Amino acid sequence: MKITATAVALFLWALGSAFAVSPQDSCVTCHSALEGKQAEPARLFAADVHRQVGLGCADCHGGDPKDESMNAMSRAKGFRGAPKKAQVPEFCARCHADIAYMRRFNPKLRVDQLSQYLTSVHGKRLKQGDTKVAACVDCHGVHNMLPASDTRSPVHPTNVASTCARCHADAEHMKGYKTPTDQVARYLKSVHAEMLAQGDTAAPTCSTCHGNHGATPPGVTSVANVCGTCHVFFEQLFVKSPHQAAFARMGLPGCVECHSNHEIVKPADDWVGVGAKAVCVNCHAVGDKGYAAAQKMAGDLARLKTFLGRAEEILGTAERSGMGVSGPKVELTNAHEALVKARVNVHSFNEPEVRKLTEQGVDIAQKAYQAGVVALRERDVRRKGLGISLIFIVLAVSGLYLKIRQIESGSRT
Amino acid sequence: MASLYRQILNWLDERFGAGAVEDFLRHKTVPIHRHTIWYYFGGMTLFLFVIQVLTGILLLLYYRPTPDDAFESVQHIMTQVRFGWLIRSVHSWSANLMIFTAFVHMFSVYFLKGYRKPRELTWITGMLLFFVLLGFGFSGYLLPWNTLAFFATKVGTEMAGAIPVLGKWLLVFLRGGEEVTGATLTRFFGFHVAVLPGLATVLLAMHLLLVQHLGMSVPPGVERATAEGRATARVMPFFPNFLLRDIIGWYVALGVLGALAAIFPWELGTKADLFAPAPAGIRPEWYFLFMFQTLKLLPARIFFLEGELVGLLGFSLAAAIWVVVPFLDYRAGFGRVTRFFTGLGIFALGFIVAMSFLALW
Structure with a gap:
């Protein structure tokens, strides 16, 4: 009986705790009763990530949320009010640069945002008194901040470009700076934006190349490194290539020189070579070694593609004729792989290396083509076999018909 | 050759009466x-x-x-x-x-x-x-x-x-x-x-x-x-x-x-x-297309039953009727053709063909 009573008491206590009303926050109570701009913080804060981890207005703005009088916002109660734009980074950094404090909420969260920010163009300009530049709240929002992993957050990968565009695509806002305002429009035409739009959040957006808190345009010499964080093989080949030193000497940014920066479209094979769309001829002219190498590399790629096309065509014909060519088709994927490798190796600008790979692909494609020839021959054999067997069937049917006639004419007479 | 065939047949006839089979085949006729x-x-x-x-x-x-x-x-x-x-x-x-x-x-x-x-x-x-x-x-x-x-x-x-x-x-x-x-x-x-x-x-x-x-x-x-x-x-x-x-x-x-x-x-x-x-x-x-198409066309609910269930019960009932049709159409045994059963057959055939084509369309 005693045990039952204790259990009931414990249960009621647990129930009471679960449904206990949190102590009233006077900031929220008063600001909710206000109108317009002054009511907004209380309204927005309900969904804010800080609110979700149990922080209140006073944790940033100071004051006493238990005091229901105006005295709650007195200096004596530690009220700090809203920071001025120039003070925002340090205002946020009081907590976000404090390892011990941040560890209580998320041990994985970085605490170097302020130090990074101070190295960025935004941070440096803010220090110089330019309050038009972005500080924390310009990108993350105020009172309705969400984790970057939340798709509604302005700093979620899918929203970063439009967040940056709020300032960087605004010609009026950017007046007085040397920065162009078409970067986002150009980025949106890129293969990176296309992949991101398809839901691939690993695809790069502005902050992937420029950094987020330490946002700065990559320098001429570091472009390849930036691209190389994702395109590792391309970078490795490029830094070993003769172009690396030549570009550095001429002050040309590596990858960007051929692929552009923001409007990075899907590359095509005709970029290599000396044709109308070739980028090699931007620097190389008839007679120089690079021109000849570009011409040969384009020839190597074209040769492999021709062999691949032939093999695909004949295997397709064989397959449509009902022949089983799944084996050679699987083999042919290795030739496609060789083409991909050769395209990557173009970045070594080493023609013999490219040729080695394309010739491997040509060998495979030729074997697949031969398999297609054999399959078509087999198809013809089958059809001839069918023709011959049909002749025998017709003969047998005719013989049977005549036999029936013979039997039945005999029985009639 | 003919005598060898006769010898084999006789041999088999002595053992299990194969002659009866031959006799049966010789006398079996098919109406024209x-x-x-x-x-x-x-x-x-x-x-x-x-x-x-x-x-x-x-x-x-x-x-x-x-x-x-x-x-x-x-x-x-x-x-x-x-x-x-x-x-x-x-x-x-x-x-x-x-x-x-x-x-x-x-x-x-x-x-x-x-x-x-x-x-x-x-x-x-x-x-x-x-x-x-x-x-x-x-x-x-x-x-x-x-x-x-x-x-x-x-x-x-x-x-x-x-x-x-x-x-x-x-x-x-x-x-x-x-x-x-x-x-x-x-x-x-x-x-x-x-x-x-x-x-x-x-x-x-x-x-x-x-x-x-x-x-x-x-x-x-x-x-x-x-x-x-x-x-x-x-x-x-x-x-x-x-x-x-x-x-x-x-x-x-x-x-x-x-x-x-x-x-x-x-x-x-x-x-x-x-x-x-x-x-x-x-x-x-x-x-199986006609069944597949019928089940697809049925509404999700028919009265208080699921549409699919009604369809399956319908097909089961139709199959059962089809199997026992000799007993239902017993008048045909006396040479009297009932139009109802001929109509039922035409409906079944038409339904199967129409639903199959609809599924392929």
């Missing part, structure tokens, strides 16, 4: 009238069944009924085994032609009232054989373990699962578990090469014995015309006249099968992936 053509479809179905048995045995030499090997073994048969492509394609095409000829045979017997007294059991064994053939088709479809077959089996067994009371048990029994897995493949293989052939052998033996015992049915119209003196009863000897005609039909079927196998070898598709989403355009074999 304007509907005689329909008599050939039973023999044609039997011929295609024999083709199925023979090609099936050959396929068994190489086929491996496991999820890891099934697809590859059929691929091996199609590409590496000498004439494997021919055997597999003939097996697949012949299965479809056999079901088609079985449909024709069934409806011709129905419309010519071949189920009349005393042939009720011939009809019932024929109907059961027809269900066994559909079972062969359903179980065999999964055996290559390709994507289309995998998902069609999933949908098909789900339908069985919707049957009240027994549904859940039936689904688990068919699948060998809750889902279509390797266990389903092994089970279907067992049905296809052991259970159904056993049933088919018994039913076929009964069906053929009944056909031989009772002879071919003459349609009531022809019977009436003969009785009224408007036509004369003509017959032809079964052996060799009818049999030779049968053989002509079998040769033609063989030629058609060969041509289909050589020009349109049966496709294998892609290997089934248990975790892949269902591709678009999943549908069963053509002979």
Whole structure:
């Protein structure tokens, strides 16, 4: 009986705790009763990530949320009010640069945002008194901040470009700076934006190349490194290539020189070579070694593609004729792989290396083509076999018909 | 030569009375009238069944009924085994032609009232054989373990699962578990090469014995015309006249099968992936299309029952009526043709054709 009573008491206590009303926050109570701009913080804060981890207005703005009088916002109660734009980074950094404090909420969260920010163009300009530049709240929002992993957050990968565009695509806002305002429009035409739009959040957006808190345009010499964080093989080949030193000497940014920066479209094979769309001829002219190498590399790629096309065509014909060519088709994927490798190796600008790979692909494609020839021959054999067997069937049917006639004419007479 | 044949026959006659068989064949006749053509479809179905048995045995030499090997073994048969492509394609095409000829045979017997007294059991064994053939088709479809077959089996067994009371048990029994897995493949293989052939052998033996015992049915119209003196009863000897005609039909079927196998070898598709989403355009074999389309067209709820359940109950009831039609249309046994049952047959045939075309549209 005693045990039952204790259990009931414990249960009621647990129930009471679960449904206990949190102590009233006077900031929220008063600001909710206000109108317009002054009511907004209380309204927005309900969904804010800080609110979700149990922080209140006073944790940033100071004051006493238990005091229901105006005295709650007195200096004596530690009220700090809203920071001025120039003070925002340090205002946020009081907590976000404090390892011990941040560890209580998320041990994985970085605490170097302020130090990074101070190295960025935004941070440096803010220090110089330019309050038009972005500080924390310009990108993350105020009172309705969400984790970057939340798709509604302005700093979620899918929203970063439009967040940056709020300032960087605004010609009026950017007046007085040397920065162009078409970067986002150009980025949106890129293969990176296309992949991101398809839901691939690993695809790069502005902050992937420029950094987020330490946002700065990559320098001429570091472009390849930036691209190389994702395109590792391309970078490795490029830094070993003769172009690396030549570009550095001429002050040309590596990858960007051929692929552009923001409007990075899907590359095509005709970029290599000396044709109308070739980028090699931007620097190389008839007679120089690079021109000849570009011409040969384009020839190597074209040769492999021709062999691949032939093999695909004949295997397709064989397959449509009902022949089983799944084996050679699987083999042919290795030739496609060789083409991909050769395209990557173009970045070594080493023609013999490219040729080695394309010739491997040509060998495979030729074997697949031969398999297609054999399959078509087999198809013809089958059809001839069918023709011959049909002749025998017709003969047998005719013989049977005549036999029936013979039997039945005999029985009639 | 003739004396050697006579000697062998005498030898057999002394041991099990083979002479009686010869005597039976010598005296067996087939009626001749304007509907005689329909008599050939039973023999044609039997011929295609024999083709199925023979090609099936050959396929068994190489086929491996496991999820890891099934697809590859059929691929091996199609590409590496000498004439494997021919055997597999003939097996697949012949299965479809056999079901088609079985449909024709069934409806011709129905419309010519071949189920009349005393042939009720011939009809019932024929109907059961027809269900066994559909079972062969359903179980065999999964055996290559390709994507289309995998998902069609999933949908098909789900339908069985919707049957009240027994549904859940039936689904688990068919699948060998809750889902279509390797266990389903092994089970279907067992049905296809052991259970159904056993049933088919018994039913076929009964069906053929009944056909031989009772002879071919003459349609009531022809019977009436003969009785009224408007036509004369003509017959032809079964052996060799009818049999030779049968053989002509079998040769033609063989030629058609060969041509289909050589020009349109049966496709294998892609290997089934248990975790892949269902591709678009999943549908069963053509002979199940009318049911598939009907269930698709039914509303989600009909009164207080699920639409699918109503459809399945409807088909079950229709099949039951179809099986016992000789007892329902007992007046036909006295030569009286009831328009209702002829109309029912026309409706059933029209419904099957219309729904199948609608599904293919």
